[in-house]
Amino acid sequence: MGGSPRLLKMKRLWNDVEACALCEHLLPNVTKKVFGDGNVSADIVLVGEGPGEEEDATGHPFVGDAGELLTDIIAAAGLTRPEIFICNAMKCRCCSKKGEKVKNRTPKDREIATCQPFLLRQLQLIKPKVIVGLGGTAIATLKRVKLKEVRSTQLAGLTERGKGAWYLWTYHPSYPIYRGRDVALIDQMVGHLKKAKEMAHG
Numbered sequence: 001m002g003g004s005p006r007l008l009k010m011k012r013l014w015n016d017v018e019a020c021a022l023c024e025h026l027l028p029n030v031t032k033k034v035f036g037d038g039n040v041s042a043d044i045v046l047v048g049e050g051p052g053e054e055e056d057a058t059g060h061p062f063v064g065d066a067g068e069l070l071t072d073i074i075a076a077a078g079l080t081r082p083e084i085f086i087c088n089a090m091k092c093r094c095c096s097k098k099g100e101k102v103k104n105r106t107p108k109d110r111e112i113a114t115c116q117p118f119l120l121r122q123l124q125l126i127k128p129k130v131i132v133g134l135g136g137t138a139i140a141t142l143k144r145v146k147l148k149e150v151r152s153t154q155l156a157g158l159t160e161r162g163k164g165a166w167y168l169w170t171y172h173p174s175y176p177i178y179r180g181r182d183v184a185l186i187d188q189m190v191g192h193l194k195k196a197k198e199m200a201h202g
């Protein structure tokens with residue numbers, strides 16, 4: 001892409017994210033904001049929840065255990081991370097602190113709504129054919145509904161036509177890990193990403 005107009009616009013958006021202090025309460029626990037990685041002209045964009053500890057430390061999405069599993073799932077579906085774009089609904093880590101202990105937490109609806117314009121601007125720039133929502137937070141953000149209105153277990157595998165792109169819902173990769181690395185769930189996720197590939201490439 002070199003210095004293509006799209007890449008330059010994406011870099012400008014990245015700068016806007018870096019400069020953002022709308023969620024002042026999150027910033028003391030943020031090491032690095034996580035903008036997203038991959039091809040800015042991708043046909044498929046994967047959207048997750050938000051940075052965890054490893055993502056916050058590195059500035060890249062999906063680099064911990066869940067990230068490794070997601071990379072395997074992407075490969076099993078016949079895709080590669082560099083050909084798609086991966087980002088999150090939230091660009092800053094959400095966590096709660098008890099003494100010295102810092103624990104990831106689910107973002108609140110108002111935090112999701114505050115960060116949502118950045119995701120929407122990313123999607124407007126990339127113009128993917130298929131947007132895959134990984135788990136409840138991503139699905140709620142993309143559907144623009146409250147978190148409690150979303151049951152990713154009921155939505156997984158379903159598609160919806162959006163403005164200019166298809167949406168496909170699946171689990172967050174931390175879900176099969178939480179369920180003891182549930183092979184059936186992992187297989188389902190591979191199937192969902194294969195479906196995304198077919199929808200994007202025909």
Ligand code: SF4
Nearest residue numbers: 020022023091092115
């Ligand atoms: S979470 Fe999003 S809106 Fe909130 S401070 Fe971070 S970049 Fe800004």
